[in-house]
Amino acid sequence: MALVSSGNQILLKGTSDTNPTGQSFYLDTTITSGSTSCDVVAYTKTVEGPDVFYGLETTLDGTVYGFKTAQTSSYSGSTRLARGFDDTNPSLSGSQVLGSGFFDNIDWFGTNPETIQTGVTWWTGRGVVGIILGVDSGSLGSIGTQSYTGGGSAGTLEVHHFGLFNNNSSNYPNGTSGSTIGDQVLDTQAEGNWIMLTLKSTSASPPPSDDSFYSVIINGQEFLRSNAASVSQASSAAYDSNVSSGTHYYRTWRWDASDVTDSDLSAIGTTGSKSFKLSQGASSTLNTGISEEMSGGTDTDPIEFSDYYKDGEFHATTGIPTSGEIKFSDFYGKTRTPLVTALHTTSFVPDYNTFAIYSTNVANAGIRTSAFATDITAIFADDDFNPSNTFLGFTTNDVTIKDFYTNYSNTSSVPSVYVDFRVTFDIVTNESTATLDNTDGFTKIEVYEGTNTSGTNNFFSVNLADADSITVSDYGSYIRAFCVWSASDVSGTTTSFANHFGTSTTPSTNGTHTIVIT
Amino acid sequence: MAITYTLEENKAVVVDSDYPNDVHHFNRKGNNDQVLLNRCRRGLQKHFATQNIITHTSNMRDDVYMGGTLGRSDYSIGSTQGQAIKTKLEADWADEVSDYESNSLNLVSEYGADREPYVNDSISWYCFDAMPSSVVSDFGLSSNSDHFREWWGLKFDKVTKAVLCKAVYNWSGFLANKRDDMVIPYLPEWLWNSDIEHPVDYHDGDVNLYVAMIHDKDENIDEHYDIYFQAPQNLVKEFCDANSISFTHNGDITDNIMQYGFTVKGTTGEIKYVKTYTRYFIS
Numbered sequence: 001m002a003l004v005s006s007g008n009q010i011l012l013k014g015t016s017d018t019n020p021t022g023q024s025f026y027l028d029t030t031i032t033s034g035s036t037s038c039d040v041v042a043y044t045k046t047v048e049g050p051d052v053f054y055g056l057e058t059t060l061d062g063t064v065y066g067f068k069t070a071q072t073s074s075y076s077g078s079t080r081l082a083r084g085f086d087d088t089n090p091s092l093s094g095s096q097v098l099g100s101g102f103f104d105n106i107d108w109f110g111t112n113p114e115t116i117q118t119g120v121t122w123w124t125g126r127g128v129v130g131i132i133l134g135v136d137s138g139s140l141g142s143i144g145t146q147s148y149t150g151g152g153s154a155g156t157l158e159v160h161h162f163g164l165f166n167n168n169s170s171n172y173p174n175g176t177s178g179s180t181i182g183d184q185v186l187d188t189q190a191e192g193n194w195i196m197l198t199l200k201s202t203s204a205s206p207p208p209s210d211d212s213f214y215s216v217i218i219n220g221q222e223f224l225r226s227n228a229a230s231v232s233q234a235s236s237a238a239y240d241s242n243v244s245s246g247t248h249y250y251r252t253w254r255w256d257a258s259d260v261t262d263s264d265l266s267a268i269g270t271t272g273s274k275s276f277k278l279s280q281g282a283s284s285t286l287n288t289g290i291s292e293e294m295s296g297g298t299d300t301d302p303i304e305f306s307d308y309y310k311d312g313e314f315h316a317t318t319g320i321p322t323s324g325e326i327k328f329s330d331f332y333g334k335t336r337t338p339l340v341t342a343l344h345t346t347s348f349v350p351d352y353n354t355f356a357i358y359s360t361n362v363a364n365a366g367i368r369t370s371a372f373a374t375d376i377t378a379i380f381a382d383d384d385f386n387p388s389n390t391f392l393g394f395t396t397n398d399v400t401i402k403d404f405y406t407n408y409s410n411t412s413s414v415p416s417v418y419v420d421f422r423v424t425f426d427i428v429t430n431e432s433t434a435t436l437d438n439t440d441g442f443t444k445i446e447v448y449e450g451t452n453t454s455g456t457n458n459f460f461s462v463n464l465a466d467a468d469s470i471t472v473s474d475y476g477s478y479i480r481a482f483c484v485w486s487a488s489d490v491s492g493t494t495t496s497f498a499n500h501f502g503t504s505t506t507p508s509t510n511g512t513h514t515i516v517i518t
Numbered sequence: 519m520a521i522t523y524t525l526e527e528n529k530a531v532v533v534d535s536d537y538p539n540d541v542h543h544f545n546r547k548g549n550n551d552q553v554l555l556n557r558c559r560r561g562l563q564k565h566f567a568t569q570n571i572i573t574h575t576s577n578m579r580d581d582v583y584m585g586g587t588l589g590r591s592d593y594s595i596g597s598t599q600g601q602a603i604k605t606k607l608e609a610d611w612a613d614e615v616s617d618y619e620s621n622s623l624n625l626v627s628e629y630g631a632d633r634e635p636y637v638n639d640s641i642s643w644y645c646f647d648a649m650p651s652s653v654v655s656d657f658g659l660s661s662n663s664d665h666f667r668e669w670w671g672l673k674f675d676k677v678t679k680a681v682l683c684k685a686v687y688n689w690s691g692f693l694a695n696k697r698d699d700m701v702i703p704y705l706p707e708w709l710w711n712s713d714i715e716h717p718v719d720y721h722d723g724d725v726n727l728y729v730a731m732i733h734d735k736d737e738n739i740d741e742h743y744d745i746y747f748q749a750p751q752n753l754v755k756e757f758c759d760a761n762s763i764s765f766t767h768n769g770d771i772t773d774n775i776m777q778y779g780f781t782v783k784g785t786t787g788e789i790k791y792v793k794t795y796t797r798y799f800i801s
Contacts, residue, residue, distance in 0.1 A: 208548025229550050355573070362568060371569065407568065419711060436529075436543050469561045470543045482569075484561075 002335040003293045004286045010328050013303050014289025024280040024333040026213060027148040031162060031276040033065040033269075034141030037134035038085070038165055040102070058169060060192045065270050066163030069146075070139035083233055084161035084198035084252050087133035101161075101196040101231065101252040102131065143276065149319070151280060152211035152463070153204075153491035160200040160250060162276065164218070166265045167192030193260040195223060198252040204488040205232045206251040207466070213278035219268045220275065223260075228253035249488070280333065290328070294320075294336050315339060340518040343442050344385035347451050347514045348404065350501035351378035363418075365501035366405025370424055370480070374405070378507040385517070391427055391441035392470070392481050393434030400426045402480070404515065406500060421462060421490050427479045434479075436470055447500070448514040459500055459513070460490050519767055521752045523558055525551055532558050534752050536772050559708035559753060567726060567748040574646075575799065576622035580776070583794040586766025590629035592642065595619050597800055600626050607641060611674055614681055621646045633781060633791060635732060635740045638677035642684075644669055649685075657683040658737030665691025667728050682740075683733045692729035693721065697739050701787030703780070706757045709747055741784040744793070748777045754792065763789050771796045 002024045004010055040060035064085060084101045143159055150157045167189055197216055199206040206212045208230045215224045232251040235243055268274065287293040291303045295314040299307065307313045308331075310320040317337045320330050348367060351374035355362040368374045383401045391399050403424035423445065446453075446461040466489040471482040502510030524531040532542040542565070544558045579599075580592040593600040595618065603626040604618050618624065623646040631637050646669045653670070654661060671684040687695060702720055711724040727747040732740040751772060758765035771794065779793035 225548075230548050231553070433541070465545075466547075467545055468547075468557070469545070469565075471565060472541045472543065474539045474541075482565075484564075 002281070002284070002286055003290065003331050003333060004288055010331060011289050012305055012328075013291050013301075014287065019285050019287060021283060022286045023283040024286070024335070025277045026150060026157075026280055027145060027159070027276070027278040029144035029276050030273055031067045031144070031218070032142045032273050033067065033271045034135070034139075035063050035065050035271050036140055037132075038062060038064045039132045041130060041132065060165070060167050061169040062165055062167045062192075063270075064133065064140070064163045064165050065268075066141055066161070067143045067159070068135070068140035068161045068163065070137060083235075083250050085131065085133070085163050085165070085196050086161075087131060087136045101194075101198065101254045141271075148278065150206070150211050150213075152207070152209070152318070153461075154207050154211040155201060155203050157206055157212060158200040159197070159276075159278075161196060161198035161252070162216070162218070164195045164260070164265055164268060165193060166262065167194075190260075190262050191257050193262065193265060194254055194256040195260050196252055196254050197228075198250055201249045202246065203249070205234065205249040208232075208251065210281060212251070214281045215279045217277040217279060218274055221264055221268050222279075223255050225253060227259050228255045230254075280335070290331050293334070294331070296336060296338065311339070340443070342516050342518050343387060344382075344399075344517045345453065345514065346380050346382040346385075346401070347512050348380045349378055349507045349512055350405070350510050351375045351507045352501065352503045352505055352510065361408070363408040364405045365418070365503065366403070368403045368405050370402045375505070375507050380404075380515075387441060392425070392472075393436050393441065394427045394429040394431050394479055396427050396429045398428035401515070402426050403482075419487055420468070421460075421485045421487070423483045425481045425483070426475075427481060428477065429479055432474045432479070434472070436472070442517050444518050446516040446518070448516065450512060451514050453514055453516055462490050519752055519755070519769070521562070521750075521756060523555060525554065530554050530558050532562065534562065534750055536750060536752055556707055559706070559756075560711075562753050563706075563708045563726065563747075563749045566750045566753075574623055577800055579798045579800050580625065581771075581774075581796045581798065583766075583768060583771065583796070584632060584781075584791050585764065586768055589632050589793070590627045590642070592625040592627040592644070594622070594800075595624040595626055596622050603628060603641060607643060607674065610676075610679060611681065614672065614674075615643070615645075618643060634742050635682075636673070636675075638675050640676060641674040642671060643674070644671040644684075653683060656735055657685070657733040659683070659685055659733060660691070660695050662691075662694075664688075665694055671730075673732070681735065684730050685733055686728060686730045688723075688728055689725045690723040692731070692743075693723075695739075696731065696743070697741070697784060700741070700743065700784035703782055703787040703789050704761060705745070705780075706747075706749075706753075708749075708753070742790070743782050743784055745780040745782060746777055746795075747779075751775055751778075751794070754778050758792060761789075763792065765792050768794060774798060 004020060004022065038060070039058055041056055041058050068084070068086075140163070143162075147156055147158045149155070169189060169192060195216075195218075197213075199212055208225075210225070213225055215222050217223075230251055230253045232249065234247055234249050290305075290308055291297075291299045294308050294317065299314065305326065308315070308320070309326060310317055310322045312322075315336045316339050317334050319334060320326070350366045351368075352365045353363070353368070353372075353374045355372065362372075364372070364374065366374070367378045367380065380401055385399055385401075386397050387399060388397065390396065401423070403422060406418040406421050408418045442464060444461055444463050447459045448454075449459055462485045464483075466485060468484045468486050468489065470484075473480045473482070501513065504510050519535050521535070522533045526546075528546050530544045530546065532544065534540070542558070542561060544554065544561055546554050547557075549557065576594050576596050578594050579597070582589050582592070591599075593603065595601070595604055606628075607615075607618050607626070618626075625642075625644040627642045628639065629636075629642060630639055649659075649663075649666065649670045653659070653672075660666075665687055667686040667688055670686055673682040673684055675681070705720075705727070709726050711726065727745055730744045730746070732742065734740075751767065755765050755767060757763075774796040776795045776797045779795065780789045781791040781793060782788065783790050
């Protein structure tokens with residue numbers, strides 16, 4: 001359940017109330033839809049003996065309605081990043097040919113889209129192929145509130161593009177199984193319809209999870225995130241005229257085919273003001289009482305508001321103060337995150353180590369023992385712990401931490417920013433395989449500066465569910481599990497080597513840190 | 519000999535038949551099958567590159583296979599074989615380099631004219647010290663040291679006595695210094711770290727490869743260049759098979775593979791050869 005998201009229904013204790021049904025929202029605002037023409041022009045390719053003929057075909061043709069943030073300056077050669085449903089400058093090369101929202105449906109672009117790159121035959125089409133909007137770098141429509149706080153570690157997100165497209169093209173797709181437009185033959189005009197939402201963040205890629213949004217509801221029509229394809233992009237100021245400095249991150253979701261029917265679009269309407277909501281979850285029964293939601297119904301009279309600070313007696317819900325002023329409105333729309341008990345806590349002293357390898361530069365900060373070991377004075381105070389039953393899906397009561405480090409590896413010079421965070425566990429078990437469920441055994445790893453594990457001392461944390469990959473190697477009497485998180489999946493204020501673990505090759509000068517596994 | 523990808527609702531499970539005891543689980547993270555597969559391949563490449571690092575020491579031999587055939591062996595300069603080649607260098611090119619054994623990591627080899635631009639038997643000398651300014655000026659190289667990797671080489675023609683420089687560039691350095699008529703072939707997208715999942719932008723410098731170009735003392739750049747990267751052999755084979763590039767699988771060298779090289783004919787972008795670099799430690 002969750003608490004009601006607004007109004008005066010919220011109470012400290014609401015057990016005698018009738019719980020309302022509703023939905024919690026990250027963002028509840030209004031979009032004033034603008035409109036612009038949109039054409040998608042693709043190649044056709046015909047091979048006759050040794051001859052290859054390229055032609056052009058307008059595969060999608062219609063009007064986009066919605067909101068779009070303006071570019072702060074016009075095109076700048078190949079440096080501009082195309083994202084969402086941006087118009088694409090036909091003079092561009094490489095990936096800038098297509099707006100990012102179209103990447104996942106390159107079938108719209110003809111028979112050989114994989115060769116969109118520098119130096120191959122697609123160059124002949126520059127100037128005529130791509131996405132052509134009536135409104136180019138300018139803004140489209142407007143939105144009441146653009147920024148919101150996502151769930152989990154998503155942080156502040158911004159609605160960058162939202163648009164819907166009603167395809168009018170009756171010339172193409174031609175609706176036959178013999179169509180040459182790749183595997184995804186478009187049989188009807190309506191299969192060319194789409195809806196796109198692009199979110200922006202200044203810290204990390206908006207997560208492809210309910211922490212970004214569960215659904216988008218436009219003028220009462222709901223579209224589930226889980227039905228959309230998504231593509232993420234990162235861009236520095238050099239590649240994005242909308243970025244003043246640093247790197248900005250975008251993720252675009254696109255609904256199309258059977259998820260966007262003509263009747264859906266008709267119900268949404270065209271230009272003008274429309275309600276626009278990004279939900280946190282499905283519609284459900286809501287709580288009105290803070291104690292019912294945040295204590296899980298365990299609190300008893302007298303119920304005191306001071307018991308409901310985050311990380312206090314009852315919950316660890318993001319967005320609730322941990323001290324000082326606390327207000328009923330802090331709890332609007334919140335869903336309880338329960339307190340958790342640490343599975344294992346240990347301090348450690350990290351090392352900094354670099355490898356000048358023939359073809360790969362590697363820099364590690366932390367502890368590495370299983371291969372390319374860091375200095376022997378870089379140690380865990382207690383690397384061994386005893387789960388009660390399972391860990392990462394394996395039946396075990398004996399786990400050892402082998403590696404715990406941030407990693408940079410590339411063939412260019414070692415920069416200050418790492419690319420991923422890596423942890424290796426040796427799991428004593430008789431089992432050779434497991435399903436590796438993301439919640440089985442532990443859910444989170446937190447790292448603290450020093451030995452004080454209070455919230456304000458938290459360097460960074462990772463959720464098991466956010467891991468990029470887990471490689472399981474069978475060593476007979478034990479399993480070695482090698483877990484990797486991308487830097488963008490590490491929540492923390494910074495991702496530099498120096499600020500996390502130091503860059504001294506003398507571990508003792510990097511200071512003591514603490515790991516909490518829950 | 520292949521990589522098996524099993525796509526599930528929330529993840530992909532990947533097994534490379536060369537490493538059957540390692541099972542890789544890649545979270546889907548909301549991506550479609552195509553993007554998930556790209557992430558799997560990038561993950562395999564990174565795992566190989568960072569978990570199978572073969573360190574560079576002063577007592578090793580690197581065997582280079584081209585088209586499945588052993589083409590040459592690079593020896594540490596301090597080894598018995600390395601000292602013999604060093605003697606030949608000092609005899610015929612005494613003034614070309616002040617000290618061929620300036621660094622114990624330096625590598626030398628003798629090889630035949632098995633690919634352009636080499637026309638005669640030659641000696642290769644790779645140096646792991648900073649490139650001296652004399653080499654930069656002799657071969658007309660970029661004065662921007664940020665363009666280069668940490669090593670460089672000279673190629674000595676035993677017949678004509680001519681000397682070529684094999685300059686090793688990072689990707690952005692290659693893009694800045696390549697000939698205007700050089701074409702970049704279609705390359706594996708899993709070599710790029712970019713979060714732009716498809717297609718990659720070749721101007722993106724965050725990439726796990728490097729490039730070597732051959733320069734002569736008239737400041738010409740040969741049209742052939744080499745692209746180097748680390749990857750498990752089945753991943754390279756998968757890419758080559760999909761793009762009609764000849765690839766020979768050498769099963770007996772699997773445990774010693776260090777990296778791969780694509781030799782590219784620059785004016786057409788054709789990948790002419792796939793080279794396999796293996797490393798062995800010698801006493």
